[in-house]
Amino acid sequence: xxxxxxxxxxxxxxxxxxxxxxxxxxxxxxxxxxxxxxxxxxxxxxxxxxxxxxxxxxxxxxxxxxxxxxxxxxxxxxxxxxxxxxxxxxxxxxxxxxxxxxxxxxxxxxxxxxxxxxxxx
Amino acid sequence: xxxxxxxxxxxxxxxxxxxxxxxxxxxxxxxxxxxxxxxxxxxxxxxxxxxxxxxxxxxxxxxxxxxxxxxxxxxxxxxxxxxxxxxxxxxxxxxxxxxxxxxxxxxx
Numbered sequence: 189x190x191x192x193x194x195x196x197x198x199x200x201x202x203x204x205x206x207x208x209x210x211x212x213x214x215x216x217x218x219x220x221x222x223x224x225x226x227x228x229x230x231x232x233x234x235x236x237x238x239x240x241x242x243x244x245x246x247x248x249x250x251x252x253x254x255x256x257x258x259x260x261x262x263x264x265x266x267x268x269x270x271x272x273x274x275x276x277x278x279x280x281x282x283x284x285x286x287x288x289x290x291x292x293x294x295x296x297x298x299x300x301x302x303x304x305x306x307x308x309x
Numbered sequence: 310x311x312x313x314x315x316x317x318x319x320x321x322x323x324x325x326x327x328x329x330x331x332x333x334x335x336x337x338x339x340x341x342x343x344x345x346x347x348x349x350x351x352x353x354x355x356x357x358x359x360x361x362x363x364x365x366x367x368x369x370x371x372x373x374x375x376x377x378x379x380x381x382x383x384x385x386x387x388x389x390x391x392x393x394x395x396x397x398x399x400x401x402x403x404x405x406x407x408x409x410x411x412x413x414x415x416x417x
Contacts, residue, residue, distance in 0.1 A: 283353075
């Protein structure tokens with residue numbers, strides 16, 4: 189069974205930093221690209237970042253480019269999101285998400301339970 | 310980024326009803342559209358991918374279709390466990406991806 193378990197969320201002041209982690213199990217982690225998706229309280233879903241299986245490709249939403257860094261450790265079956273210069277608008281539940289692609293058809297087939305990041309003074 | 314306009318944002322329906330939710334893309338995204346269901350306090354769950362392919366384990370009362378750049382999620386015979394918020398997602402430009410604004414389905 190695929191499991192994704194996020195950790196590292198919490199309360200941080202504006203301008204502060206936080207590192208999220210996602211522990212993956214139940215599948216060959218290095219074979220899958222991974223994403224972070226967030227959801228502000230009472231709002232919709234927003235894609236944040238992508239990393240390929242071997243970390244050769246990384247992409248970011250414009251709103252976090254230059255402030256957030258995605259990384260992974262395939263030996264540890266772990267995904268990370270380093271968040272710097274945090275702003276009030278970064279307050280959200282952050283989900284670790286696996287993608288499944290067959291040919292060019294991809295979908296986000298497995299989601300973690302989410303970890304809440306609150307940016308407030 | 311490719312914008313998705315989802316409608317309605319809210320609908321009230323009864324158990325047994327047929328429910329349709331629409332997602333319109335601003336440009337051609339081929340069939341690279343997925344649908345997710347989210348219940349309060351829970352992570353989203355994949356229902357349909359590639360416009361009309363049912364994810365394993367999802368009941369057959371859920372279906373997806375496409376007409377041009379307009380995509381539709383249909384629930385035939387709404388069940389009590391279907392009351393939730395539904396999101397569409399385009400993966401034509403993946404990465405990045407974009408999501409629709411969501412449709413909350415509540416009990417009438």
